Amino acid sequence: MQDVARLAGVSTITVSRVLRQPEKVKPETRDRVQAAVQALGYVPDLIAGSLSSRESRQVAAIVSTLAGSIFASTVEGLAQTLREQGHQLLLGTSEYSAASEEQLIATALSRRPDGLVLTSGDHTPRARRMLADAGIPVVEVWDIPEAPFDMAAGFSNVEAGRAITQFLVETGRRRIGFIGGQHEGDQRGRLRHQGYATALKEAGLGEPRSIADSTIVSMVERGARNLAMLMDRWPDTDAIFCASDSVALGALSEARRRGIAVPERLAVAGFGDFEFAGDFGLGLTTVRIPGRAMGAAAGRLILDRKRGAPGMVKIVDLGFEIVRRGSA
Amino acid sequence: MQDVARLAGVSTITVSRVLRQPEKVKPETRDRVQAAVQALGYVPDLIAGSLSSRESRQVAAIVSTLAGSIFASTVEGLAQTLREQGHQLLLGTSEYSAASEEQLIATALSRRPDGLVLTSGDHTPRARRMLADAGIPVVEVWDIPEAPFDMAAGFSNVEAGRAITQFLVETGRRRIGFIGGQHEGDQRGRLRHQGYATALKEAGLGEPRSIADSTIVSMVERGARNLAMLMDRWPDTDAIFCASDSVALGALSEARRRGIAVPERLAVAGFGDFEFAGDFGLGLTTVRIPGRAMGAAAGRLILDRKRGAPGMVKIVDLGFEIVRRGSA
DNA sequence: TTGAAAGCGTTACCAG
DNA sequence: CTGGTAACGCTTTCAA
DSSP states (O other), X not given: OHHHHHHHTSOHHHHHHHHHOGGGSOHHHHHHXXXXXXXHTOOOOHHHHHHHHSOOOEEEEEESOSGGGSSHHHHHHHHHHHHHTTOEEEEEEOTTOOSOHHHHHHHHHTTOOSEEEEESSOOOHHHHHHHHHHTOOEEEESSOOSSOSSEEEEOOHHHHHHHHHHHHHHTTOOSEEEESOOSTTOHHHHHHHHHHHHHHHHTTOOSOEEEOOTTOSSXXXXXXXXXXXXXXXXXXXXXXXXXXXXXXXXXXXXXXXXXXXXXXXXXXXXXXXXXXXXXXXXXXXXXXXXXXXXXXXXXXXXXXXXXTOTTOOOEEEOOOEEEOOTXX | OHHHHHHXXXXXXXXXXXXXXXXXXXXXXXXXXXXXXXXXXXXXXXXXXXXXXXXXXXXXXXXXXXXXXXXXXXXXXXXXXXXXXXXXXXXXXXXXXOSOHHHHHHHHHTTOOSEEEEESSOOOHHHHHHHHHHTOOEEEXXXXXXXXXXXXXXXXXXXXXXXXXXXXHHTTOOSEEEESOOSTTOHHHHHHHHHHHHHHHHTTOOSOEXXXXXXXXXXXXXXXXXXXXXXXXXXXXXXXXXXXXXXHHHHHHHHHHTTOOXXXXXXXXXXXXXXXXXXXXXXXXXXXXXXXXHHHHHHHHHHHHXXXXXXXXXXXXXOOEXXXXXXX
């Protein structure tokens, strides 16, 4: 920066101003400085800048995985929104890691991000304390928590599970099963299951028929195995709601293998509307989730807060949508 | 840090040492400092640390998109490898953005990352200069460039295109088409096409039959449209190689629509082995790409270099694999 | 509209 | 094994 300043015949602070608030510098001076920046190929050091200005122009996000098209679009929406407003994304994934969310949060915070995006869920007291101490905007995505830590951008998993189950009821199904969620660590799957159970009760359709054997690694295989178990136990089942589209895909394979006609004898509904849900065979009936929009909204919430926008909304409910295709 | 030092009755530099090189501090002192860190809930400031130590323990990656399961696993593999070795990922996506790769590189470099991961391709002279000036390890992924900028972790797209085409030839196909790649901006698709054309020539099978209408947004739709165009123009085509699995998925739909039997009358091969390639209908014959491994290798190359590992490998060829399923 | 000086919180370097 | 002091490269005052 000193080199640039020298070449332009100004002081370093003027160079800084040209870069950060060009309008505060006289056009001639500005041009001279910009020429010097170009000539020297100067790249500012944001680390030094951040230390000095106490803002990092960086937002951290922690997701469990990018695989399976689940959080990928959310991360993408977030990254794009941040970039458009001059911020960068610091990404942490927790998959296959013994490191607790707590640990990941601590690591992220040590970079002094201007905000943090998390998937909603239970956070430990220690995690909550760290977040509070950091004093930065925090957005939980992929659900509307009952007691949000700070802000949230998501949809109601309970309502979504209830809605798709009601949809199955409306299409004449009476013996509806559930597979593939509600295991430990899948809080959102559990919420969907809760919605499913509620809908059953409201329709007077008896007890839930749920299988959630999580000993199988792949979601698709899990879907196949779980459907098999469910049909063995409740052979007259006429519809299933799967906790995710990949589980539904596995269930469809298993149904084909067993010669169970879909949707005639068994309706299959998924969850997520993943990229190819409409592009194989009869198409998967599912619940569309605003993945990308949640990321974008999370970015906006953080940046608005940072700007000190007045009358801030804290919870953004982006809803969901039932997409009917051939499988149910 | 001063608070911690005071509470532990040591100087700040000792606190720093306990955190970064615990073995250099006497156990008793160390315990006292660690207790103080706990008591105060101290979170070190990596920004200040980076400024001082001139290493950021952060690696930047720039990919075009996380959608479509293309780069997601690579990013995940990278993030995991970095995390395991105490580094963090700074992620930039270029999608839908007018900002050039150049701009993204400049932004990433301003954080002084310890390394940079890029998808291979043409980089502008200015970009190359910035990379050179930064003096950090750079890894190109998703191809083995002829003239790598620095290091590379990938596979040969040309060879992969050649191999799958040869496979189709070996299974008795003689009039083999290509759809969905080779348009502007898809350098790797072009390389696969080149391999395809080479294989045709080697087998004496005449001129390429290629369609690459890139005016359609979705890859799946593009596959459908392109297959339609190809079959209209060369009705006797008996096999196609699709530049990606999503294109292949679209082609399969279109074939179904037209009553073209797959694989009897038309063999369909994809590229990528995306997550669900084996899970719909007859299963997609495709080329499996080591997505996650490329990310992990890229991380290792950068961290090894940083450590000054001797006799460094600069190019890691992770190969590819033909996966035969029902479609070809 | 521009500049001088004083940090930002940490680590490198060199002593003790 | 521990500590003092001086950076690291920039931005924030506060003045001119």
